[in-house]
Amino acid sequence: MTELALELIRVEYAYRRDVALRGVSLQVRPGEVVAVTGPSGCGKSTLLHCAAGILRAQAGTVHLVGQNLAELPEADRTRLRRTQAGVVLQFGQLVPDLSLTDNVALPLLLEGHEREAARRAALGWLERVGVADDAAATPSELSGGQNQRAAVARALVTGPAIVFADEPTGSLDTHAGEQIMELLLSSARVGGSALVIVTHDNLVAAYADREVRLRDGVIQHEVSLS
Numbered sequence: 001m002t003e004l005a006l007e008l009i010r011v012e013y014a015y016r017r018d019v020a021l022r023g024v025s026l027q028v029r030p031g032e033v034v035a036v037t038g039p040s041g042c043g044k045s046t047l048l049h050c051a052a053g054i055l056r057a058q059a060g061t062v063h064l065v066g067q068n069l070a071e072l073p074e075a076d077r078t079r080l081r082r083t084q085a086g087v088v089l090q091f092g093q094l095v096p097d098l099s100l101t102d103n104v105a106l107p108l109l110l111e112g113h114e115r116e117a118a119r120r121a122a123l124g125w126l127e128r129v130g131v132a133d134d135a136a137a138t139p140s141e142l143s144g145g146q147n148q149r150a151a152v153a154r155a156l157v158t159g160p161a162i163v164f165a166d167e168p169t170g171s172l173d174t175h176a177g178e179q180i181m182e183l184l185l186s187s188a189r190v191g192g193s194a195l196v197i198v199t200h201d202n203l204v205a206a207y208a209d210r211e212v213r214l215r216d217g218v219i220q221h222e223v224s225l226s
């Protein structure tokens with residue numbers, strides 16, 4: 001049986017008194033594109049952050065490429081996240097003082113890749129996402145769309161098993177948003193990465209193989225779209 005890219009089993013999470021997830025179970029197959037939708041405050045971002053290991057599930061289990069996050073020592077968990085999970089957030093979250101090349105090279109450098117090789121790989125990805133001409137610029141010199149393109153490159157440069165995107169088009173106009181979605185999907189497909197996208201946007205959800213709709217911290221229903 002092929003290993004799942006992601007498996008959540010009865011995951012729970014609360015912020016003090018605010019219960020965000022009340023036992024969420026979800027499986028994502030390799031290469032699958034899943035949209036997580038639902039009203040504001042239903043727990044979408046919390047789900048994504050628990051799945052990506054940014055937040056630690058308070059109950060239940062998260063398996064990333066077959067590995068139980070809670071059972072890994074901190075260093076191994078960090079390494080697994082860095083190599084197997086790419087993350088794209090609403091505003092790029094690039095390092096402000098670094099060029100696009102260095103931003104995209106960073107995950108490879110942190111993994112111990114040699115600097116020139118990391119920069120070459122980063123440039124290759126910047127070309128693929130259409131911002132190679134801006135490789136030497138820093139994020140503040142560029143538009144939101146250009147930054148999101150670089151964020152997509154940074155998420156995919158390690159060849160992760162899964163990419164987590166939280167409202168990746170939320171800060172962009174419709175046209176730039178569509179371009180980023182096309183790019184995320186095609187880039188994930190090239191590398192065989194699964195994709196989990198949190199979105200409010202029905203158009204974005206329409207790109208997915210499956211829609212998982214949350215309500216009040218539980219999965220209300222799932223719809224297969226492919």
Ligand SMILES: Nc1ncnc2c1ncn2[C@@H]1O[C@H](COP(=O)(O)OP(=O)(O)OP(=O)(O)O)[C@@H](O)[C@H]1O
Nearest residue numbers: 015018019020038039040041042043044045046047
């Ligand atoms: N840092 C935090 N501190 C306290 N409560 C929080 C925090 N982050 C989220 N919450 C609460 O947890 C619940 C789920 O929030 P979450 O951001 O996961 O939902 P969401 O569906 O992503 O919302 P949105 O679509 O508005 O981004 C909400 O009730 C929210 O108020």
